[in-house]
Amino acid sequence: MENIAKKFGDHDVLRGINLELSNGVFGLLGPNGAGKTTFIRLLIGLMKPDQGKILIDHQDSQNAHYRANILSKLGYLPQTFDVLPRVTSIEYLTFLSRLYQGSIKLNHNRIRELLESVNLWQHRRIPLAKYSGGMKRRFGIAQALLNDPPFLIVDEPTAGLDPEERVTFRNILSDLPYDRLVLLSTHIVEDIEIACNRLIILEQGKIGFDSTPSDLFTRMMPFIWEKRIPISMADIYFHNEQVISMNIAEDEYAVRIAAVEKPPEFEATQPTFEDVYICWLHRAKLGLKT
Numbered sequence: 001m002e003n004i005a006k007k008f009g010d011h012d013v014l015r016g017i018n019l020e021l022s023n024g025v026f027g028l029l030g031p032n033g034a035g036k037t038t039f040i041r042l043l044i045g046l047m048k049p050d051q052g053k054i055l056i057d058h059q060d061s062q063n064a065h066y067r068a069n070i071l072s073k074l075g076y077l078p079q080t081f082d083v084l085p086r087v088t089s090i091e092y093l094t095f096l097s098r099l100y101q102g103s104i105k106l107n108h109n110r111i112r113e114l115l116e117s118v119n120l121w122q123h124r125r126i127p128l129a130k131y132s133g134g135m136k137r138r139f140g141i142a143q144a145l146l147n148d149p150p151f152l153i154v155d156e157p158t159a160g161l162d163p164e165e166r167v168t169f170r171n172i173l174s175d176l177p178y179d180r181l182v183l184l185s186t187h188i189v190e191d192i193e194i195a196c197n198r199l200i201i202l203e204q205g206k207i208g209f210d211s212t213p214s215d216l217f218t219r220m221m222p223f224i225w226e227k228r229i230p231i232s233m234a235d236i237y238f239h240n241e242q243v244i245s246m247n248i249a250e251d252e253y254a255v256r257i258a259a260v261e262k263p264p265e266f267e268a269t270q271p272t273f274e275d276v277y278i279c280w281l282h283r284a285k286l287g288l289k290t
């Protein structure tokens, strides 16, 4: 992506994005409305940027001549994935195989393998409208993998999945061959910590962070402090903007705050990935030098 910008009306959603993605699993994080879905829609050509260029495999993604080639290499799960209600999962995947118009062959073993990988094979005869929210999401993951895509782009794939199915999804990612690019937008920061080797954080229309998840940890950990307080004292901290988390720990609260220097009565702690992410987002307000 070279200097990509996109606005809706007078709202600058993306303001000059420069980014090079290669093989690996990339996690895309950012607050609600940061522009993650817009970024993805631009990347795959569902929307045109106001400015800048997107090259995929060195080819201009806007060039009609290359589009069919690019699309045949792409697997995509949109943030809102609507299924055809009356068909079954097998019928839908068969239909999609035909839409690829010869670039992939209809392969019943592949369809079975995909449905088994997302634990839907036993539900293959049920119309998709009768799937639960999590089942639809898992079916969305299966359809994105149908063409064994070198570029897999998934927008909140694990939203609404139960913990076991989230683990299944992460295993699917780790089973993919290394020679591909996976871009995963999510709010489940644990998925990023476990499954991604590079993390990109979108903030105020720009790339705020681009490095490994462990680098975010290393940079933020020195600023996070913890103190145990009785539950009755919790309201002292409710409106404190330094607080990054307050978790019940047996009959107390574990209050974690972000600060440059160790505050009196607080101790250094082992933060979670969510703690370091929230600390990163609030770094300017808290005066943290990163």
Ligand SMILES: Nc1ncnc2c1ncn2[C@@H]1O[C@H](COP(=O)(O)OP(=O)(O)OP(=O)(O)O)[C@@H](O)[C@H]1O
Pocket: 008, 013, 030, 031, 032, 033, 034, 035, 036, 037, 038, 039, 079
């Ligand atoms: N088609 C559109 N028309 C007008 N505004 C839009 C459109 N699509 C997105 N926006 C606006 O652009 C901003 C970014 O939206 P986007 O969906 O990309 O955010 P996001 O980071 O994916 O958020 P979320 O975490 O909630 O999925 C938001 O302010 C949104 O209201």
Ligand SMILES: [Mg+2]
Pocket: 036, 037, 038, 079, 155
């Ligand atoms: Mg989104």
